[in-house]
Amino acid sequence: MATITLGGNPTETNGELPKVGTTAPDFKLAATDLTQISLEDYKGKRIVMNIFPSVDTGVCAASVRQFNKEASTLEDIAVLCISRDLPFAQARFCGAEGLDNVTTLSDFKDGSFGKEYGLEIADGAFAGLHSRVVIVLDADHKIIYSEQVPEIGQEPDYEAALSSLN
Template sequence: MATVTLKGNKIETSGTLPKVGSKAPDFKLTNTDLETKSLSDFSGSKVILNIFPSVDTGTCATSVRTFNKEASQLENTKVLCISRDLPFAMGRFCGAEGLDNVISLSDYKDGSFGKAYGLDFTNGPLEALHSRCIVVVDENGTVSYTEQVSEIVDEPNYKAALDALMND
């Protein structure tokens, strides 16, 4: 379990992120067309997992916009934006913003992604939502970088995640 804060108040997560060098856990998430997607669907590509509580908050929306902009310049890389938001909300947000370089995925059905990656909040006002994390996975499915943002309202370290891609 990890401890992060929401405006200074401690919140615990269900576990810890996968270790760098380990195989990334597979998952089943739902895209905006209500299709099931798994990590293996992106095999052979570098993958950034941009994980957050809800696209309906300012910081989460900013992370999706930022990675959308950066993704347009990355070769052989997919950016997966993952939350427990309904696929409809994710689709509406990306459509309204004109964001087409990221893939929105939802863990709304059973929360198995959050459990497998150890990042569900177990207490506090955001209980059951995902903590703000970045996980970078190389073409072979190995974790090459992780970040669990210690203060939920803060943005992730985009540069560090993008640098990890370049070093794969």
């Protein structure tokens, strides 16, 4: 378990993030059209996973906007924005904001992604949602960077995450 905070109040996750240097666990997540997407769908591509509690909160929305901006300059790198939001809410947000450089994926069905990656919030007001995490994968889907943001209301270190791709 990792201890993080929400508004300064300690809360726990269900486990630890997969370690840098290991292969990322496979996943099945829902795209905005409800098709199932897996890690295998990104075979041979480097990936930035921006994981957060809900796109309908200020910091989460800001992270999607920032990664969308950064993704416009990245070549052959998939930027996945993952939450437990319904795919319809993700599509609505990105459509309203004109964000088309990122792919939103939802873990709404059973939360298996959050559980498997050890980032599900285990207690407190956000129990069951994802904690704020960035994980970067190389083309073989080995983890080359991970950040468990210590305070849910804090943005991730975009520069560190993106510099890991160099």
